[in-house]
Amino acid sequence: MNDRPVIIVGLSLFLVVATFPVWYNVTAGTSPRAPDLQRPSPTAVALVRQREGTADGLLAPSCVAPRDQMRASHMTLLARWRDDVVRNADRGYLAYDGHRYDKNLSATCLGCHDDKAKFCDRCHDYAGVKPRCTDCHVAPSK
């Protein structure tokens, strides 16, 4: 019974150490800060759309799918594009907003998002994922 203070002190010490990552991030303000992604420049978007023959590049730039959808499942989209192009020679993509795009990572995706380090990498580093797209696909050099 005399060990009660020791146990309590030990337990609270353990709790403090175990939750260290949480409260450290909270106090340092690092956790909730999302990665700062570079938006594509309107000229890059216009260039891509001009190449695709949808020349209204001066309209507000948008991606091949709504932003939330791209954020959550761009990898699924890319995997489908990959299979469509390589295995079924199906290269055209009609986006939700009526724009046509070439299913092409290097030309279409990286045509607008032309700085991989400031777009792809920032989020992937934050999320701790290591996609291997650019092992083969060449990212345009800045």
Next chain:
Amino acid sequence: MRRSGAGRRGPRERGAWRGAGAPAIQTIDRRQFIGLAGLSALGLWTQPPARASSVQAPSARRWAMVVDPKKCLEIDGCTRCLAACHRAHNVPSVADQRHEVKWIWKERFERAFPSEQNVYTEDSLKGKPVPVLCNHCDNPPCVRVCPTGATWKRDDGIVMMDWHRCIGCRYCMSACPYGSRSFNWDDPRRHMAVPPSNDYPTRTKGVVEKCTFCEERLARGLAPACVEACPDGALVFGDLRDPKSRVREILRARHTIRRRPELGTQPVVYYVI
């Protein structure tokens, strides 16, 4: 005991069996049975032709190439097709010959055509370099052995590769009788003479690669890079199914041979002799 009995036959089930059982069996008489059987037989008769016609739906083309090695020799030591192809597809130039990667290359005539054993007929080509590439066989042995489906024959005859699926087992390399496939023993980006172009992916270490008849250019309506780069029309590309195509014209007019036809792979790269 009571509980296990109730568990075996639920009230609904019991009702169904008792209530509708006996009369339900006799709902069809002989006449109806024969009628239905006849209808079913009719169905069997009509189904297969319908299916067959949908499979044979127009597969538009059969890409093929005709090489004229003598035209090729007119410009001494010309390697423009090789350079254009390897540039367009980011093919590395590995110094170590055991590890070299090649989509199109030059082979001495008698090595490319070991079965052409005529002593004097091909004198003009003996010992001379002949451009060779993937033959895009009608009956490709590489496709048969690939365990992952990373290589397959498309409807237009192109023996295609999906480098995403290649596991580098090199079965296809053993199967190919033409040596048309190369393995990346090292990271190909370390062996690029020029920085890789954005227009085409490189491969990675541990992946097999080969000529794809420039399917990415064909999709844009362009001729293959080697054909486009050839200065004197020694390479002709076209549709084998179109009797009016250039390749068919040449095949009609000239004597052509193929590499190792005795193997039954049915190559579609023809060589004018």
